[in-house]
Amino acid sequence: xxxxxxxxxxxxxxxxxxxxxxxxxxxxxxxxxxxxxxxxxxxxxxxxxxxxxxxxxxxxxxxxxxxxxxxxxxxxxxxxxxxxxxxxxxxxxxxxxxxxxxxxxxxxxxxxxxxxxxxxxxxxxxxxxxxxxxxxxxxxxxxxxxxxxxxxxxxxx
Ligand SMILES: [Fe+2]
Numbered sequence: 378x379x380x381x382x383x384x385x386x387x388x389x390x391x392x393x394x395x396x397x398x399x400x401x402x403x404x405x406x407x408x409x410x411x412x413x414x415x416x417x418x419x420x421x422x423x424x425x426x427x428x429x430x431x432x433x434x435x436x437x438x439x440x441x442x443x444x445x446x447x448x449x450x451x452x453x454x455x456x457x458x459x460x461x462x463x464x465x466x467x468x469x470x471x472x473x474x475x476x477x478x479x480x481x482x483x484x485x486x487x488x489x490x491x492x493x494x495x496x497x498x499x500x501x502x503x504x505x506x507x508x509x510x511x512x513x514x515x516x517x518x519x520x521x522x523x524x525x526x527x528x529x530x531x532x533x534x
Contacts, residue, residue, distance in 0.1 A: 403511075404462045406501035410515070411454045411467070413494040417522075418447035420490045423476055423483075430480035436532065443525055450518045457511050484529050491526040495519060 425440035455467045477483045501507065502515035 401461070401506055403501070403504045403506045404458060406497070406504050406507075407454055407458050407461070407511075410494070410497040410501045411451055411458065413490075413497040414447055414451040414454060417487070417490045417494045418444045418451060420483075420487050421447060424487060427476050427478045428480060428483055429478045432480060432532070436480070439528065443528075446521060446525070450521065453514060453518065457514065461511075481533070484533050488526060488529045488533070491522055491529065495522050495526065498522065 421440050421444035425437060425444055428436055428440065430436060458467050477486060498515050498519040502512050502519060507515070
């Protein structure tokens with residue numbers, strides 16, 4: 378049985394391998410898209426929990442569905458990284474969001490986060506080395522996120 382220190386060192390080595398390994402730009406793009414997806418889910422989840430608004434009854438369930446859908450997309454991207462990466466590790470390094478309660482601020486923040494995610498998925502999908510099945514998956518997820526962005530924009534003044 379490993380000591381706690383040995384276990385910690387092993388994890389540190391694995392992270393080192395994950396961050397330094399030479400991998401394709403397609404996998405690198407997928408890692409960026411994964412982090413953006415988790416960030417967007419985090420924003421939507423924070424909004425779902427913390428929103429204070431006269432539109433709460435409408436927005437609360439939609440924000441709940443949105444963060445759940447984003448986590449499903451994150452899982453799909455992570456699976457593609459597992460299939461394609463050299464080190465076979467999925468390391469997400471997104472930053473957690475601040476808690477915001479104001480409806481306008483939350484929705485604008487979510488809109489910017491979704492726009493950034495759409496760009497990152499686009500970058501991954503248009504990578505010249507990406508295979509056709511993964512490109513199809515990415516384009517499907519991009520369409521889902523574009524629809525989320527449309528709903529957010531339509532909810533803003
Ligand atoms: Fe909930």
